[in-house]
Amino acid sequence: xxxxxxxxxxxxxxxxxxxxxxxxxxxxxxxxxxxxxxxxxxxxxxxxxxxxxxxxxxxxxxxxxxxxxxxxxxxxxxxxxxxxxxxxxxxxxxxxxxxxxxxxxxxxxxxxxxxxxxxxxxxxxxxxxxxxxxxxxxxxxxxxxxxxxxxxxxxxxxxxxxxxxxxxxxxxxxxxxxxxxxxxxxxxxxxxxxxxxxxxxxxxxxxxxxxxxxxxxxxxxxxxxxxxxxxxxxxxxxxxxxxxxxxxxxxxxxxxxxxxxxxxxxxxxxxxxxxxxxxxxxxxxxxxxxxxxxxxxxxxxxxxxxxxxxxxxxxxxxxxxxxxxxxxxxxxxxxxxxxxxxxxxxxxxxxxxxxxxxxxxxxxxxxxxxxxxxxxxxxxxxxxxxxxxxxxxxxxxxxxxxxxxxxxxxxxxxxxxxxxxxxxxxxxxxxxxxxxxxxxxxxxxxxxxxxxxxxxxxxxxxxxxxxxxxxxxxxxxxxxxxxxxxxxxxxxxxxxxxxxxxxxxxxxxxxxxxxxxxxxxxxxxxxxxxxxxxxxxxxxxxxxxxxxxxxxxxxxxxxxxxxxxxxxxxxxxxxxxxxxxxxxxxxxxxxxxxxxxxxxxxxxxxxxxxxxxxxxxxxxxxxxxxxxxxxxxxxxxxxxxxxxxxxxxxxxxxxxxxxxxxxxxxxxxxxxxxxxxxxxxxxxxxxxxxxxxxxxxxxxxxxxxxxxxxxxxx
Amino acid sequence: xxxxxxxxxxxxxxxxxxxxxxxxxxxxxxxxxxxxxxxxxxxxxxxxxxxxxxxxxxxxxxxxxxxxxxxxxxxxxxxxxxxxxxxxxxxxxx
Numbered sequence: 092x093x094x095x096x097x098x099x100x101x102x103x104x105x106x107x108x109x110x111x112x113x114x115x116x117x118x119x120x121x122x123x124x125x126x127x128x129x130x131x132x133x134x135x136x137x138x139x140x141x142x143x144x145x146x147x148x149x150x151x152x153x154x155x156x157x158x159x160x161x162x163x164x165x166x167x168x169x170x171x172x173x174x175x176x177x178x179x180x181x182x183x184x185x186x187x188x189x190x191x192x193x194x195x196x197x198x199x200x201x202x203x204x205x206x207x208x209x210x211x212x213x214x215x216x217x218x219x220x221x222x223x224x225x226x227x228x229x230x231x232x233x234x235x236x237x238x239x240x241x242x243x244x245x246x247x248x249x250x251x252x253x254x255x256x257x258x259x260x261x262x263x264x265x266x267x268x269x270x271x272x273x274x275x276x277x278x279x280x281x282x283x284x285x286x287x288x289x290x291x292x293x294x295x296x297x298x299x300x301x302x303x304x305x306x307x308x309x310x311x312x313x314x315x316x317x318x319x320x321x322x323x324x325x326x327x328x329x330x331x332x333x334x335x336x337x338x339x340x341x342x343x344x345x346x347x348x349x350x351x352x353x354x355x356x357x358x359x360x361x362x363x364x365x366x367x368x369x370x371x372x373x374x375x376x377x378x379x380x381x382x383x384x385x386x387x388x389x390x391x392x393x394x395x396x397x398x399x400x401x402x403x404x405x406x407x408x409x410x411x412x413x414x415x416x417x418x419x420x421x422x423x424x425x426x427x428x429x430x431x432x433x434x435x436x437x438x439x440x441x442x443x444x445x446x447x448x449x450x451x452x453x454x455x456x457x458x459x460x461x462x463x464x465x466x467x468x469x470x471x472x473x474x475x476x477x478x479x480x481x482x483x484x485x486x487x488x489x490x491x492x493x494x495x496x497x498x499x500x501x502x503x504x505x506x507x508x509x510x511x512x513x514x515x516x517x518x519x520x521x522x523x524x525x526x527x528x529x530x531x532x533x534x535x536x537x538x539x540x541x542x543x544x545x546x547x548x549x550x551x552x553x554x555x556x557x558x559x560x561x562x563x564x565x566x567x568x569x570x571x572x573x574x575x576x577x578x579x580x581x582x583x584x585x586x587x588x589x590x591x592x593x594x595x596x597x598x599x600x601x602x603x604x605x606x607x608x609x610x611x612x613x614x615x616x617x618x619x620x621x622x623x624x625x626x627x628x629x630x631x632x633x634x635x636x637x638x639x640x641x642x643x644x645x646x647x648x649x650x651x652x653x654x655x656x657x658x659x660x661x662x663x664x665x666x667x668x669x670x671x672x673x674x675x676x677x678x679x680x681x682x683x684x685x686x687x688x689x690x691x692x693x694x695x696x697x698x699x700x701x702x703x704x705x706x707x708x709x710x711x712x713x714x715x716x717x718x719x720x721x722x723x724x725x726x727x728x729x730x731x732x733x734x735x736x737x738x739x740x741x742x743x744x745x746x747x748x749x750x751x752x753x754x755x756x757x758x759x760x761x762x763x764x765x766x767x768x769x770x771x772x773x774x775x776x777x778x779x780x781x782x783x784x785x786x787x788x789x790x791x792x793x794x795x796x797x798x799x800x801x802x803x804x805x
Numbered sequence: 806x807x808x809x810x811x812x813x814x815x816x817x818x819x820x821x822x823x824x825x826x827x828x829x830x831x832x833x834x835x836x837x838x839x840x841x842x843x844x845x846x847x848x849x850x851x852x853x854x855x856x857x858x859x860x861x862x863x864x865x866x867x868x869x870x871x872x873x874x875x876x877x878x879x880x881x882x883x884x885x886x887x888x889x890x891x892x893x894x895x896x897x898x899x
Contacts, residue, residue, distance in 0.1 A: 093807060094807050094810050094811055094814070097811040097814070097815075098814060101814065101815060101818060105818060105822065108822070109822070112822075123825045123826055123829055124825075124826075126825035127822055127823070127825050127826060130821050130822050130824065130825060131822050133821060134817075134818040134821045134822050137814075137817065137818060137821070138814055138818055141814055206841050207838065207841050208838065209838040210838065285838065287838045287842065289842035289845065289846065290842065290845040290846060290849060291838065291841035291842040291844070291845040293845070294841075294844075294845040294848065294849075295841075355845070355849040355852075356849050356850075356852070356853045500865070501865065502856075502857075502860035502865035502866045503853065503856055503857065503860065504857075504874060505866070505870055505874075506860075506865050506866070507865075507866065507867045507870060509867070510864050510865040510866060510867065511865070513864050514863075514864070514865060557863070560863045561859075561863075564859075564862050564863070584855070584859075586852075587856075587859075794883040794886060794887070795879070795883070797886065798879060798882050798883055798886065801851070801886075802851055802854060802855070802882075
């Protein structure tokens with residue numbers, strides 16, 4: 092048995108043992124057994140780290156005696172992608188999942204080792220329960236350490252579509268998000284079991300929930316960026332099941348990050364919050380299931396379909412267990428007293444925002460699983476496309492963006508009408524000015540897009556106003572210069588201002604989505620060198636064809652010149668890479684055009700607009716030549732094969748047949764990615780621990796004085 | 806070599822897990838659920854007092870509303886401090 096495989100068996104032994112020790116410790120009030128459970132999580136992280144390193148080293152060394160390395164990497168795979176090839180496989184990605192779970196679990200249990208005595212053992216057991224399930228998957232159903240004897244001389248190589256820089260970090264980001272969502276889930280279950288439904292568990296896990304939300308958000312955006320710049324269809328979001336699977340827990344996570352605050356401050360919404368946390372945790376597992384089971388067709392799913400039943404069983408246990416637990420603790424989840432808040436208050440805005448987010452999640456859930464629902468009901472697998480999603484999600488998104496602007500303007504508990512009017516004045520004016528400016532500039536009056544753009548202007552203006560107010564107050568008391576005052580106010584209340592920055596990021600992101608969706612120009616044109624196509628005010632001229640032969644692929648492409656009103660704007664290069672098929676019956680040249688192919692997008696990105704081009708060479712026009720070479724040289728290999736491929740490629744460049752180009756001019760797409768960066772920055776500000784509170788335990792002359800001192804010192 | 810490494814990992818993991826049973830720590834340490842809940846409630850209440858102050862200064866809350874709210878919040882905060890001291894068995898203010 093190899094070291095890696097032994098570590099997996101050991102992990103599978105450690106996880107349930109630790110869970111049982113934790114439960115025994117909690118029930119018998121044995122702190123030593125509780126500590127055994129916690130240290131089991133540390134041990135689990137250690138052995139899985141060894142397993143992870145062993146597999147990663149095998150990929151980097153191109154050790155094809157490991158089946159997973161042979162089927163997902165090759166000598167020709169660049170080292171950068173060799174390192175990331177591990178999570179392109181089913182087995183490697185599941186190992187990544189359980190490894191990340193063990194790391195985050197260790198971190199939260201280490202941080203809470205002196206706190207939450209009653210909850211930690213149950214949370215440990217739940218986390219180790221997750222580890223047991225995923226450990227069993229990698230041991231019994233998706234073994235990453237399966238060996239090949241004899242080992243092949245070379246591997247198949249990495250799936251060409253995954254050869255993109257963002258793919259290096261996209262899966263770890265998504266999986267970090269998914270696994271981090273299990274932390275609040277585990278503590279919520281523990282709080283319900285221990286009947287401690289106060290805010291302590293929320294306080295202990297808030298940063299983990301926020302980190303999950305950030306990682307998942309970044310992962311989703313990296314996937315969208317990959318789709319825009321690597322997949323040749325010309326979009327960044329297709330309402331694909333795998334995209335939706337990541338978006339659903341993110342939306343529910345967004346909801347609970349807001350409603351948590353209401354429980355923390357007011358003791359309200361306990362049942363709602365715990366349901367959201369449990370829902371986000373289950374949706375995170377569902378997301379992993381959708382990617383790994385292959386149950387729904389997706390351009391992002393590279394997994395097999397052998398894991399469907401165990402996953403479904405596990406999800407069923409989670410759903411039934413969660414519902415039963417919430418139902419059985421309904422008395423503890425009631426608010427201790429009737430506490431009201433005004434209609435015009437931040438609590439009300441959070442409630443509306445929660446309903447919108449959960450509604451959005453429900454729409455996406457319904458649309459994603461509609462193929463399975465329709466098959467179960469009618470026997471036919473019908474699916475819904477982007478227009479269906481857009482019909483329901485766009486109005487909800489518009490309302491959400493307005494809420495993102497409205498929230499920071501409202502006071503907790505009660506906002507006076509005069510105060511609301513004063514706060515709303517500038518943001519509403521800015522939103523109206525944006526609409527008027529867009530109409531004056533001749534932007535087509537598409538109502539949803541204009542409403543969304545007005546909403547983003549409103550949200551950004553409200554955040555800027557709040558920051559400005561904070562800075563002005565600080566300056567009035569300290570006389571600091573504006574930049575120093577800005578840093579001070581943010582540092583003083585990282586949660587508040589981190590949240591505001593996140594709202595600004597979301598608004599920028601939606602601005603990009605609204606503009607690029609409603610006002611983009613798309614055209615498919617069939618061109619030969621010298622011909623020009625006009626799109627969105629730009630002239631795109633096919634200058635010349637290009638070709639290149641490398642060991643792993645043949646690339647056929649085009650150079651395009653883009654001009655506007657006769658003035659040169661940019662030159663873009665787009666190409667299509669053809670990777671050889673592994674079919675042994677295919678000819679030495681033809682096999683390159685029967686295998687996988689990827690598009691290299693020609694992209695001129697800018698803050699105002701992206702010019703996006705993709706070429707589809709007409710291989711059919713060269714088929715006779717390719718077939719003829721294959722017939723004459725069926726056994727060509729090595730240099731001969733390279734010579735023949737070069738001949739075909741040179742012929743293409745010298746006398747190219749007409750090629751089909753997809754041309755897109757899309758405004759403000761870059762703001763989606765910039766919004767993502769702002770969002771991540773805001774998340775980081777909100778996660779960053781506040782300065783250590785100055786603990787003053789000395790007796791005070793009066794409670795009021797002590798409160799004053801603690802308030803100023805904390 | 807593989808066998809040696811496997812045994813090393815096995816022994817290390819076992820020692821890590823079993824250590825609390827072998828070397829029992831006498832320290833009671835650690836916060837109970839009651840103290841953690843009160844700590845969380847206190848932090849939230851402090852934040853609420855500061856937020857109300859901020860809302861007043863930014864004009865979202867009227868002075869009259871703030872006076873009523875601040876008095877109520879401070880009373881609740883003092884109650885939490887009393888209960889925390891009682892749980893910790895610490896010093897009491899007058």
